[in-house]
Amino acid sequence: MIMAAFEIGVIHSMTNEAGKNIFSAVADFGLRVCQLANWNPVLWTPAWAKRVKREAASAKVRVCALWAGWSGPKAWNFIDGPRMLGLVPARYRARRVAELKKAADFAASIGAPAIITHCGFIPENPSDPQYIRFVKAVEDVAKYCQRCGVGFWFETGQETPVTLLRTIEDVGLDNLGINFDTANLILYGKANPLDALDVFGRYVRNLHVKDGFYPADGRNLGREAPVGEGKVDFPAILRRLKELKFSGELIIEREISGPQQAADIRTAVRKLEIWKRQVGCI
16 A cells, blocks of 8 residues: 555544444545554454454555553543553553553554554653653563564653653664654643654654643643644644654544544545645645
8 A cells, every 4th residue: 555754544443333344434534544543452352453454455544553552540631640541650550561562463463563652641850760660661562562563652742742752762762753642742731742843853653633722720631622723833843844854644633522523534634635735745
């Protein structure tokens, strides 16, 4: 399947809807690439891998990365999130490391080039023992991914750009990369996404094209918005990515459900096509 830089796609979940191709919704948008997402580690099986490969081929959809969730509690806020999310909390770390290794096996079996995940609220202080243990856990998963022939990519948001850069440097493996979520840095109040590219832009492998606003209080994330209606300057980001010789995909993510989600995705596709032409990314 032909791969092109700045190809527009969408994030899409592994679903078990009877009689329906997993990738039919992607094809219905007129798209031919997606990130395949799954939060249920029980589904990392050969049977599911066989189905994914068969139905992706049938729908003519390329899986550009596997978004790998993990088990255990989740809270997407500033109060409970740090003790629940990713590989940072010690009480969930070993189980989630094992689950991400299974995801790496699954990615290799379907031909996906990398797994992506949220690693959690990475400690800012590199001397913090929690940070040191977290880095070892990431190294463990990333080395396993390396043996499987796949990358390990961090989704941005819960850490500052320099903390993410330091983590990549401290792990020190060549299969590390970044899934650059254009909104998350804003939603978590961590950085302006355009400025973040000056810090870690060379590690960006693909995007979550998403928009939103900064937090309005100290407990909750900012509000997500349709692409082009929030604080993200997409033409400027595309221009900077072009300067960085970015060669990955633009994966639309809209974190609502129902008909409005589909409508917003279609609108985002149209806007991205316009911005790509303006910036010369076609």
